[in-house]
Amino acid sequence: xxxxxxxxxxxxxxxxxxxxxxxxxxxxxxxxxxxxxxxxxxxxxxxxxxxxxxxxxxxxxxxxxxxxxxxxxxxxxxxxxxxxxxxxxxxxxxxxxxxxxxxxxxxxxxxxxxxxxxxxxxxxxxxxxxxxxxxxxxxxxxxxxxxxxxxxxxxxxxxxxxxxxxxxxxxx
Numbered sequence: 001x002x003x004x005x006x007x008x009x010x011x012x013x014x015x016x017x018x019x020x021x022x023x024x025x026x027x028x029x030x031x032x033x034x035x036x037x038x039x040x041x042x043x044x045x046x047x048x049x050x051x052x053x054x055x056x057x058x059x060x061x062x063x064x065x066x067x068x069x070x071x072x073x074x075x076x077x078x079x080x081x082x083x084x085x086x087x088x089x090x091x092x093x094x095x096x097x098x099x100x101x102x103x104x105x106x107x108x109x110x111x112x113x114x115x116x117x118x119x120x121x122x123x124x125x126x127x128x129x130x131x132x133x134x135x136x137x138x139x140x141x142x143x144x145x146x147x148x149x150x151x152x153x154x155x156x157x158x159x160x161x162x163x164x165x166x167x168x169x170x171x172x
Contacts, residue, residue, distance in 0.1 A: 010083040011076060040141050
């Protein structure tokens with residue numbers, strides 16, 4: 001897959017959609033579980049502030065803003081992987097038996113790719129990286145809550161608008 005304007009645009013749109021949706025779910029769950037809506041996002045700032053960030057409940061520029069920025073930047077990285085794998089799925093279908101409609105990924109491609117990327121992301125975030133680089137919100141949310149945040153992330157990837165086909169159609 002060539003890296004060009006459509007790839008960058010897709011990465012920003014899918015990563016941002018996944019970031020905002022998963023942060024919104026983390027916010028709502030944190031409000032319910034901790035009575036502190038920003039606690040789960042503040043916990044992400046442990047990358048900068050160490051484990052003390054896990055105890056911060058109130059919104060603050062010191063914890064909430066960096067927590068969201070770190071979450072969003074990570075989401076953009078996973079959005080880039082999503083775009084690469086999604087384009088690969090579309091290209092593979094075109095080679096196998098049926099060309100996709102104007103190079104657009106099918107809903108099955110989008111949901112399957114989102115599930116794969118999210119599973120890789122969750123495994124990486126929660127098992128592979130050192131604790132200092134974990135997301136942090138797992139310290140403020142229950143295990144089912146963490147699972148819902150990752151589910152929201154997958155939904156954000158899959159539901160993000162895609163422009164693969166339209167960009168090619170305009171060039172013709």
